[in-house]
Amino acid sequence: MYTTSFHSSFPRFLTSARLFSTPKITPLTSPTNPTLKHILSLHLPKNRKKHSQYIIEGPRAISSVSDKFVADLTVFVNDYSGELPNSLQYYSVPENLMKKITTTTSVTPLLSVYPLPPPPPSSSxxxxxxxxxxxxxxxxxxxxxxxxxxxxxxxxxxxxxxxxxxxxxxxxxxxxxxxxxxxxxxxxxxxxxxxxxxxxxxxxxxxxxxxxxxxxxxxxxxxxxxxxxxxxxxxxxxxxxxxxxxxxxxxxxxxxxxxxxxxxxxxxxxxxxxxxxxxxxxxxx
Known part of the structure; x- marks a missing residue:
C-alpha cells in the first residue's frame, strides 16, 4: 500500500524499500466507458463467475486485503487523497460516475476489482x-x-x-x-x-x-x-x-x-x- 495526494501528477512512491516509477492514471468521464460498464456488470453473480473477478468497495475493506493480492484495476474519485492498493491499472472518475458503479448510499472514494480467489485446498x-x-x-x-x-x-x-x-x-x-x-x-x-x-x-x-x-x-x-x-x-x-x-x-x-x-x-x-x-x-x- 502507498499514499499519494493526487494533484497535478502522480508522485513516485516507496514500497518495500524499492522505488517504483509513476504508474499511469487514466481519467474516465463517460458513463458509457467500457471499463465502467464492465465494473457495473460485476454486480451480478453470473458476470463475476464469467470474468472470475469481484469488486471491493471502500478504503477500509480494501486495506484489509493482503499485499500479495494485486487488483486488476482500481478506480478512485478525482480528489481522493488516501491510500491505494497495488493494482495493474488506475482510473480516476468524477463523483457522479463513482456513484453509478458502487452499491453504497454515499459516494465511496475508492473501488478495486480483484481476481476471484481459488477455492481453499482444505479447511477443518x-x-x-x-x-x-x-x-x-x-x-x-x-x-x-x-x-x-x-x-x-x-x-x-x-x-x-x-x-x-x-x-x-x-x-x-x-x-x-x-x-x-x-x-x-x-x-x-x-x-x-x-x-x-x-x-x-x-x-x-x-x-x-x-x-x-x-x-x-x-x-x-x-x-x-x-x-x-x-x-x-x-x-x-x-x-x-x-x-x-x-x-x-x-x-x-x-x-x-x-x-x-x-x-x-x-x-x-x-x-x-x-x-x-x-x-x-x-x-x-
Missing part, C-alpha cells in the same frame, strides 16, 4: 448457508469466522446471497474468499452429503433450528465439521429438515436459548454465538 470447518438474504448478516458471519480461528470455509446449499456480492464483501471488510475461503454452491443436500461422505470422516454438522427436538447449543457436542444457518425469516429449508430425520447421526439440531418474549434472534447474532461456542470447545480461541 464449514459454515453452510441456506437462504441467508441479507448481505450484512453474511458479511458479519464471515468476519466472525475469521475471528474464531476455525480454519473455516463457507459454502451454500439452496438460495441466498453469496460472499462476493459487493455488499457482502464490504460488510466482511474484504475478508470474503481471502481469510475465509469460498467452496461454492451445492446443488442440494444429497450432493453436500456425498462430498462430506467422501472426506473419510464420521462427519457431524450442527443445524441451527427452532425445533422441539433440538438441543441447546450449550449442551450439544461441538467437535463438529460444520454449522448450517438458514434464512432470516423461515430458517432452514424443508429438504434439510427431511435429511435431519434420515441422517440424525450426521445432522445435530441445536438452538440458542432465549428468555422473555423474544421469538428469535438475528441469524448473524445466533450464528456468532454458535461459532464462538464451537471455537471455545475446539480450543481455537
Amino acid at each position: 470447518f464449514k459454515l453452510i448457508t441456506n437462504g441467508i438474504q441479507d448481505p450484512g448478516n453474511l458479511g458479519g458471519l464471515i468476519r466472525t469466522l475469521a475471528a474464531t480461528n476455525l480454519n473455516a470455509s463457507i459454502c451454500m446449499v439452496g438460495s441466498g446471497v453469496e460472499p462476493f456480492s459487493p455488499k457482502v464483501v464490504r460488510s466482511s471488510l474484504g475478508l470474503s474468499g481471502v481469510e475465509v475461503g469460498w467452496e461454492g454452491k451445492f446443488d442440494g443436500w444429497m450432493e453436500f452429503e456425498r462430498v462430506m461422505d467422501l472426506s473419510g470422516c464420521d462427519w457431524k454438522v450442527l443445524v441451527s433450528i427452532l425445533d422441539s427436538s433440538a438441543s441447546s447449543i450449550y449442551s450439544v457436542p461441538k467437535n463438529v465439521e460444520g454449522l448450517i444457518l438458514g434464512s432470516e425469516g423461515k430458517g432452514v429449508d424443508d429438504d434439510l429438515k427431511l435429511r435431519c430425520k434420515v441422517r440424525p447421526e450426521n445432522y445435530i439440531k441445536c438452538y440458542v436459548p432465549m428468555s422473555g418474549n423474544v421469538e428469535s434472534l438475528n441469524v448473524g447474532v445466533a450464528g456468532g454465538i454458535c461459532l464462538y461456542e464451537i471455537a471455545r470447545e475446539k480450543g481455537t480461541i
Whole structure:
C-alpha cells in the first residue's frame, strides 16, 4: 500500500524499500466507458463467475486485503487523497460516475476489482448457508469466522446471497474468499452429503433450528465439521429438515436459548454465538 495526494501528477512512491516509477492514471468521464460498464456488470453473480473477478468497495475493506493480492484495476474519485492498493491499472472518475458503479448510499472514494480467489485446498470447518438474504448478516458471519480461528470455509446449499456480492464483501471488510475461503454452491443436500461422505470422516454438522427436538447449543457436542444457518425469516429449508430425520447421526439440531418474549434472534447474532461456542470447545480461541 502507498499514499499519494493526487494533484497535478502522480508522485513516485516507496514500497518495500524499492522505488517504483509513476504508474499511469487514466481519467474516465463517460458513463458509457467500457471499463465502467464492465465494473457495473460485476454486480451480478453470473458476470463475476464469467470474468472470475469481484469488486471491493471502500478504503477500509480494501486495506484489509493482503499485499500479495494485486487488483486488476482500481478506480478512485478525482480528489481522493488516501491510500491505494497495488493494482495493474488506475482510473480516476468524477463523483457522479463513482456513484453509478458502487452499491453504497454515499459516494465511496475508492473501488478495486480483484481476481476471484481459488477455492481453499482444505479447511477443518464449514459454515453452510441456506437462504441467508441479507448481505450484512453474511458479511458479519464471515468476519466472525475469521475471528474464531476455525480454519473455516463457507459454502451454500439452496438460495441466498453469496460472499462476493459487493455488499457482502464490504460488510466482511474484504475478508470474503481471502481469510475465509469460498467452496461454492451445492446443488442440494444429497450432493453436500456425498462430498462430506467422501472426506473419510464420521462427519457431524450442527443445524441451527427452532425445533422441539433440538438441543441447546450449550449442551450439544461441538467437535463438529460444520454449522448450517438458514434464512432470516423461515430458517432452514424443508429438504434439510427431511435429511435431519434420515441422517440424525450426521445432522445435530441445536438452538440458542432465549428468555422473555423474544421469538428469535438475528441469524448473524445466533450464528456468532454458535461459532464462538464451537471455537471455545475446539480450543481455537
